[in-house]
Amino acid sequence: MSTALEAEQTFVDKFPDEARVVRAAFLSAFFALFLGAIFGIIQTLHRTDVARIIPSTDYYTVLTAHGVFMVISFTIFFLVGLFTWALTRSLDRPLINIKITWTWYGLMAVGMTLTGISILAGFVDSIDMSADVLFTFYAPLQAHPLFYTGLVVFIVGTWIAGADWFRTFLAWRSDHPDQRIPLQTFMVLTTMTMWYIATSAVAASVLLFLLPWSLGLIDQVNPTLTRTLFWFFGHPVVYFWLMPAYMLWYTVLPKIAGGRLFSDPLARVVFVLFLLLSTPVGIHHQYLDPGIAEGFKFISMTNTMFLLLPSLLTAFTVVASVEYGARQNGGTGLLGWLTNLPWRKPEFTGMMLAGLMFAAGGFSGMVNAGMNINYLIHNTLWVPGHFHLTVGTAVALTMMAGTYWIWPQISNKPIFSSQIGLFQVVLWFIGMALMSNAMHAQGLLGVPRRTAEPEYSGFDYPTMFGGFEELNVQIAIGGTLLFVSTILFLGNLALTMGNPRVSGLAEPLPSPVSGSEDAPQVLDNLRLWVSIAVVLVVLAYALPIAAIIQRGGLLGPGVGTYPVWVAPVFDALADAATPLVGAVTDASASLVEVVR
């Protein structure tokens, strides 16, 4: 491809149809981000008892909506947009059939709308529908069938998206039989392969068990089995969120820093490692589950620790690439080069701050992975503290920062205000530093996650890093800053969309210092890596799943059904019962005192 030509043309100039799909996917992502942020701020202020504008029984509707809209809609819509851009750009050819492309986008949008409706209906007592089962939808709590149906339609949409990209790649391959797979395309293909493996389990869980059960076709399910199938998907999905961020760090960040990627071969190694290791680790979410043997947990722990390797390699390569850029621009000294970087650009500073927080998230993740110390923090607020650093910042902030760079490429419209953008990404960092740190600390005090009212009547939390109340204040302030940051991002983008189209915005991506010609040919052998990945998954999961089915049966050991959409009936009861329970507890306590 001619660099001179690309320098004149932006992505939208060359591929206007694909650019429209990318914009549509991004806007769907940002709509979900907007909804997710509204539920985020309601939740933060409720949990910390700053402002409780909803009854506590509705908190779980808010929590389900925040989780699903943020980590399914926002992240995955952004991913399909970014991957469409990356594959088309790096193969330098349009997608095979844009109608198929719009079909998968449409399926994803319809699926998410169905799931969204089933969740939001939980706020309206007169509608007999609810999906207050949180992002993890653990049986035997049961959501309305529409919730599961929407998820299936959404996932089928992502499968067709992957097929669309693979077919386009194969068409390119027949025209270029001897060329290396371009790096961005390689990243798209390995990530989608991982996704097919990961989603096979959750699709099986929903289609074979949860959906027929919610429709009343089967009476019960095996809760350990559906839980295990969820986590088979639930860990690789976090890498599905993360790979778009990695793609931006590897292929766009070095360019913004004024340099180029340090090593193409190692970038390929990293993506292959994620393909191999992302899935056979899911049992580390079930360290404290009864009914799963300790040996299986140990194997999962070992695999999890090795999954640190690709991220540690990434830390080196990304920092080295940025340093290379700084030195190209006259940077010198051991750390002096840091001043030769474009810190005023929100796309640069946003991604660097996201990477810094990812390092912190990596360290708290090592604690989570440490099987026996996990007892201390399992299901405490430590865990959301951890993943707000990873998916909530490494991913979300990189996506926002990346948008400042990529939006002009896909629309020919310059960003409305870089200053607002810079302020916004820094505000996110500060807000998250406050919120996440305080969440980790509360987790160590034993404060549970996923609860509307973490203050209990019968005991007080110990005081370690400042008390419970003080940490609540930090969480509330941090959460509020994050909400303001999100609104600034969305406002800046809306104003950008109002800008007139201009020419001359094209920013071609440079080739790496150590290019693909240095990469061993075997790295591009996708069939080999897929085979190894499948073997590892079978090794990690065949015995545990067989043991779970043997213990509890395919359809569970006589466990009942607890549909959440009868919850409105319970609302009134719970509201009435809460003070009653308190009164009874107090009365019995004083009675005990008297008797003594």
Place this chain on the structure above:
Amino acid sequence: MHIHAYEKLWLALSIVLILALIGTVTYGAVGPGVAMVADTQQTVDSGALDEDERFSEPRVEQVGENEYEAYVVAYQFAFEPSPIVVPANSTVTLHVTSRDVIHGFEVVGTNANTMIVPGEVSEITVETDEPAEYGIVCNEYCGAGHHVMEGKLHVVSQSEFENRGGDSA
């Protein structure tokens, strides 16, 4: 494939870190003897706990010198017994199960923590020390009243435990 010398060093250090982390977990298991909740117990019929000799009457039992077993049932939205009363400086094995949905069992401020899955029995063994009162929270979302689900663990002196008649319900 060309790999920069610093990158080789980084790679080596990363692998050392990973092996060290696996080492800490292994040490925790074989040194201090931290055992994982596992499949040590038979499954139970969560719909018929009334007929199960261990769980029909949730309680604490003495099974040896300074050794106790506690049978705890979790349900929407409480724990039984509450409080769980156990003597100080003893070894207590908790058997926890659920009558309905998935719950959590966490003794606040300690590492006594487990998932509770209906049909399964979670077994954890803890060492008590000085007399103290602990809160127990359900740390897995279990329905609209999840936030009111709490229990208590009272660690009392040996003499007080005996004055109560040993068992508590």
